[in-house]
Each structure stands twice: as structure tokens, then as C-alpha cells.
Amino acid sequence: MITFFILVPLSQHNIYIQILVPFGFFFVIISAINTLNFSKKVIKFFFILAGLSLFTNLINIYDETYLSELLAVITNIFDCIFLILSIIAIYQKVHLETNVNNDVIRGGICIYIMLGILWYLFYKMIFFFDINAFHFPEFRKTSESINLLYFSFVTLTTVGYGDITPVNNFAMILSNLEGLCGQLFPAISIATLVSLYKK
Incomplete structure (x- = not known):
């Protein structure tokens, strides 16, 4: 996941790195899902979602028409579903652990x-x-994508530099929700880790 942050800014300068970003994202998430001992049907479903996301991402790199932009939104929807399901799956796995170990900590960071x-x-x-x-x-x-990625993590970590601001109503509400998640998730995770450690 950390390589994602290194590759994304470099991707606007090099076409090969642009291709590496969706492939890297695909393999990292799939490898994380493979470690969770799901049934073959669930793993297959994740692979299909990830494959659709990868395929549409690669098309978007070579085609910059309006149709490609629309395809980018469809890709984002696939990515969102994929990420939501991955977050739920990893959270359930971490939540079922009875001891604090490296996997639990890495799962929380992920x-x-x-x-x-x-x-x-x-x-x-x-x-x-x-x-x-x-x-x-x-x-x-920098490109809008890099600006939005930067804004997302500034909001999640509740740093709030104020250089990028949401103006749209939906964007304002979503950024508020992200700020809440950025505060609540670490607090709940730390409380869970402490309670597991005491057991």
C-alpha cells in the first residue's frame, strides 16, 4: 500500500508508471484477500471485481475521451465496491483475533x-x-487526481491544511464523514488492541 503513494505522483510523468499503478493496486489487494481464508466463491468474486477494475483502469490510460471519463467513473464504482468489501473482510478477520500480533496491526494499518x-x-x-x-x-x-488523493489523506488524518477546500454540498458532507472516520477508527482500533493485549 505504501508503494501506491510513491507511484501515484510519479505516474503523471511516465506512461509506464501509469500502467504500474493499477497493476500494483490489483496485486496488493488480491494478495491481502488471499490471506483471509475465504471460500473459493468469495475469492472468485473478488478476483472478478478486481479484474474489471484493472481492465477499465488500463483502458482509461490510453483513451482520454468523454467515454473514457465515463468509464473512469464506472472503474471508480468497481474500485469502491472492491475496497468496501476488502475493508469489511479485513476488519472481520482482525476483529476475530484473540491475541495482538503483527497481522492484527498490519490489518489495522491496511x-x-x-x-x-x-x-x-x-x-x-x-x-x-x-x-x-x-x-x-x-x-x-499537479493533476486533479493527485490533488484529490492529497486532500483525502489530509482530511482522514485531520491535518486540515486548508489549501484545498470542498465547495459542493456532497463533497463537504463526505469530507466531514472522512474526518470522523479518521478520528474514530484509530481510537476504536487502539481500544480493541489494548483490550486484546490485556486478555
């Missing part, structure tokens, strides 16, 4: 990062329907 990526996808969908949904600083020359 969920936290996936929450930031999930909200980034929500913001991308809002931006597709309303390009004025966010106010970006005039001096910033």
Missing part, C-alpha cells in the same frame, strides 16, 4: 490506508459530475 483511498475515489466521482466541487490553489500545477 484498513486505515484503504479508507483514505476509498474517499479519494468518492471525491473523484464527485469531481466528474461537478468540476467546481473543490477549490484548488491557483499555484498548484
Whole structure:
């Protein structure tokens, strides 16, 4: 998941890195799901969702027409479903553990990062329907995707620099919800870890 943060900013400068980002995302999430001991049907469903997401992401790299933008929204929907199901699956696995171990800690970190990526996808969908949904600083020359990813994690961690602000009603409500998740999830996770450790 950490490599995602390294590759995304570099992807706007190099076509090969642009191709690596969806492949990397696909393999990281699939490898995480494979470790969760699900039934073959569930794993197959995850693979289908991930495959659809990967396929549409690769099409979007080579085609920048309006149809491709619409396809990007469909890709985001697949990615969102995939991430939501992955977060639920990992959370259930972590919640069922009776001892604190490295897997529990890594699972919690994974969920936290996936929450930031999930909200980034929500913001991308809002931006597709309303390009004025966010106010970006005039001096910033990075792409909207990188700006929205940055905004998502600044909001999740409740840093709140204020350089990017939501203007659209949906964007404002979603950013409030992300800020709440950013505060509640670590608090609940730490409380769970402490209670498991005491047992």
C-alpha cells in the first residue's frame, strides 16, 4: 500500500508508471484477500471485481475521451465496491483475533490506508459530475487526481491544511464523514488492541 503513494505522483510523468499503478493496486489487494481464508466463491468474486477494475483502469490510460471519463467513473464504482468489501473482510478477520500480533496491526494499518483511498475515489466521482466541487490553489500545477488523493489523506488524518477546500454540498458532507472516520477508527482500533493485549 505504501508503494501506491510513491507511484501515484510519479505516474503523471511516465506512461509506464501509469500502467504500474493499477497493476500494483490489483496485486496488493488480491494478495491481502488471499490471506483471509475465504471460500473459493468469495475469492472468485473478488478476483472478478478486481479484474474489471484493472481492465477499465488500463483502458482509461490510453483513451482520454468523454467515454473514457465515463468509464473512469464506472472503474471508480468497481474500485469502491472492491475496497468496501476488502475493508469489511479485513476488519472481520482482525476483529476475530484473540491475541495482538503483527497481522492484527498490519490489518489495522491496511484498513486505515484503504479508507483514505476509498474517499479519494468518492471525491473523484464527485469531481466528474461537478468540476467546481473543490477549490484548488491557483499555484498548484499537479493533476486533479493527485490533488484529490492529497486532500483525502489530509482530511482522514485531520491535518486540515486548508489549501484545498470542498465547495459542493456532497463533497463537504463526505469530507466531514472522512474526518470522523479518521478520528474514530484509530481510537476504536487502539481500544480493541489494548483490550486484546490485556486478555
